[in-house]
Amino acid sequence: MNPPLIIDGLHKRYGDLVALQDMTFHVDPGELFGFVGSNGAGKSTTMRIILGVLAADAGRVTLGDRPIDLQTRRQIGYMPEERGLYPKMKVGEQLVFLARLHGMSASAAHDSMQRWTTRLGVEQRVDDDVADLSLGNQQRVQLAAALIHDPRVLVLDEPFSGLDPVAVDVMSDVLKEKAAEGIPVIFSSHQLDLVQRLCDRVGIVVRGQMRALGRVEELRARDGVTLDVAGPSTATRWADGLPGVVRADYDSNTDVTSLRIDPDTTDDQAILAAALRAGPVHRFAASTPSLTELFREVVSA
Numbered sequence: 001m002n003p004p005l006i007i008d009g010l011h012k013r014y015g016d017l018v019a020l021q022d023m024t025f026h027v028d029p030g031e032l033f034g035f036v037g038s039n040g041a042g043k044s045t046t047m048r049i050i051l052g053v054l055a056a057d058a059g060r061v062t063l064g065d066r067p068i069d070l071q072t073r074r075q076i077g078y079m080p081e082e083r084g085l086y087p088k089m090k091v092g093e094q095l096v097f098l099a100r101l102h103g104m105s106a107s108a109a110h111d112s113m114q115r116w117t118t119r120l121g122v123e124q125r126v127d128d129d130v131a132d133l134s135l136g137n138q139q140r141v142q143l144a145a146a147l148i149h150d151p152r153v154l155v156l157d158e159p160f161s162g163l164d165p166v167a168v169d170v171m172s173d174v175l176k177e178k179a180a181e182g183i184p185v186i187f188s189s190h191q192l193d194l195v196q197r198l199c200d201r202v203g204i205v206v207r208g209q210m211r212a213l214g215r216v217e218e219l220r221a222r223d224g225v226t227l228d229v230a231g232p233s234t235a236t237r238w239a240d241g242l243p244g245v246v247r248a249d250y251d252s253n254t255d256v257t258s259l260r261i262d263p264d265t266t267d268d269q270a271i272l273a274a275a276l277r278a279g280p281v282h283r284f285a286a287s288t289p290s291l292t293e294l295f296r297e298v299v300s301a
């Protein structure tokens with residue numbers, strides 16, 4: 001059983017700028033964790049500290065109860081934001097070299113290189129210099145570099161950025177597979193639809209602090225349900241003041257009213273009756289907010 005990755009109370013300043021404040025969360029073995037936040041929120045800083053390429057001012061990172069030292073760091077597969085391949089080295093040689101650095105034998109390193117370049121669809125490019133590959137293919141090689149030594153933890157900084165839809169599918173499958181093998185997987189992304197689809201849990205970071213943390217479905221349900229009501233004129237603001245309505249947004253272009261309600265205490269039939277009093281109802285549909293909507297609310301709160 002692989003240990004969980006535990007991030008406990010990280011603080012980091014760059015001069016006067018507070019980049020992280022008490023950053024605390026964990027990623028269980030077998031879990032796919034989405035790390036999201038606005039530009040400059042502190043995701044890369046956290047990931048660099050996890051890897052030990054950057055020191056925290058306070059707090060600690062452990063694998064189970066073991067601090068991340070040289071020995072444990074070798075068990076992590078890392079895709080840095082700034083990427084890190086040698087542009088003038090051939091893809092295959094480079095991957096074998098990296099695998100050897102992680103202590104693999106020459107033949108195991110070669111087998112692993114062949115396995116991962118094939119899995120990631122760059123097996124035809126092993127004799128090309130990295131610099132001659134498209135950015136998306138360089139990224140596939142970068143993922144192969146993170147996986148080549150069969151890591152026990154995966155830490156990937158924006159692995160999906162710049163990938164075409166086929167590569168997104170391949171990357172998604174690989175991450176799901178690695179989690180299913182029982183290792184903790186954390187990745188950052190701005191593609192929230194993808195995070196919503198893939199991840200077991202997410203953490204939303206705002207200005208260096210974890211502002212929302214939990215299972216995607218639970219977080220989405222936390223702030224209630226959205227009722228979209230099409231038909232009654234939005235100009236009448238028919239839903240203002242109705243019991244149980246937390247917020248009403250009126251779109252005068254479409255005559256759709258979006259209501260945020262608390263489903264446990266709100267009688268949706270009473271809302272429907274109020275809508276019908278305001279005019280004919282063409283659509284009455286409940287949905288939980290998407291991760292993108294939730295993100296906007298958390299970031300603007």
Ligand SMILES: Nc1ncnc2c1ncn2[C@@H]1O[C@H](COP(=O)(O)OP(=O)(O)OP(=O)(O)O)[C@@H](O)[C@H]1O
Nearest residue numbers: 014017019037038039040041042043044045046081
């Ligand atoms: N070496 C550095 N020196 C000074 N400030 C830095 C340094 N690295 C990062 N920062 C600042 O720390 C904050 C957090 O940056 P970080 O790169 O961790 O954010 P991020 O969440 O990864 O953002 P993005 O989504 O844009 O990649 C930002 O305000 C950034 O400008």
